[in-house]
Amino acid sequence: MQKIVLFASGNGTNVENIITHFKNSSLGTVVAVFVNNPRAKVLERAKNQNVKSILFDKEQLNSGFVLDELNKIEPDLIVLAGFLWMFPVAIIKEYPNKVINIHPALLPKYGGKGMYGKFVHQAVLENKEKETGITIHFVNEYYDEGEFIFQQATNIENCKTADEIAEKVHELEQKYFPQVIEKLITNN
Ligand code: GAR
Numbered sequence: 001m002q003k004i005v006l007f008a009s010g011n012g013t014n015v016e017n018i019i020t021h022f023k024n025s026s027l028g029t030v031v032a033v034f035v036n037n038p039r040a041k042v043l044e045r046a047k048n049q050n051v052k053s054i055l056f057d058k059e060q061l062n063s064g065f066v067l068d069e070l071n072k073i074e075p076d077l078i079v080l081a082g083f084l085w086m087f088p089v090a091i092i093k094e095y096p097n098k099v100i101n102i103h104p105a106l107l108p109k110y111g112g113k114g115m116y117g118k119f120v121h122q123a124v125l126e127n128k129e130k131e132t133g134i135t136i137h138f139v140n141e142y143y144d145e146g147e148f149i150f151q152q153a154t155n156i157e158n159c160k161t162a163d164e165i166a167e168k169v170h171e172l173e174q175k176y177f178p179q180v181i182e183k184l185i186t187n188n
Contacts, residue, residue, distance in 0.1 A: 036057065062088055079102075084116050151166055
């Protein structure tokens, strides 16, 4: 059984979906959710699913506390599922090819610092893009620049608001993210 840990900062719909997906799986299980925001809704979602959450601040992320907690768990895959802080190089080095992220756009477009959540969808709308999508990629020391694992596009010509675009991207995330994680842990 492969051990998956999740990192999240906010709402946590991806976290909930991934936990649910692996509840009845013999391949992997979500053992902990690492959260950087004490007011994040994801804390409640993890609790409702009986998954342990580990809360940390920026100092704890960068000083070794988070790495120590990870090392106690020895995860097979670390998944950034709506995690909005820069991920420390020290952790990436300790877990090579085991840290992945989901980005709500077709990278390399609409990536980089400050490009997250609704800001991405707003920019996509303003640029009158005909399509957007999701990118799942390995995490390296630069925002949104690690090697791609998976992309899926969706047509947004009928979308008139950033919220409508967000909804279409959300549907892709719900459908594909658990599948991609499952494939990765299967090949581990
Ligand atoms: C998701 O759309 C995810 O792709 C995005 O944040 C949202 C979190 O939603 N991540 C980024 O923008 C990372 N740069 P959730 O908390 O409901 O899963």
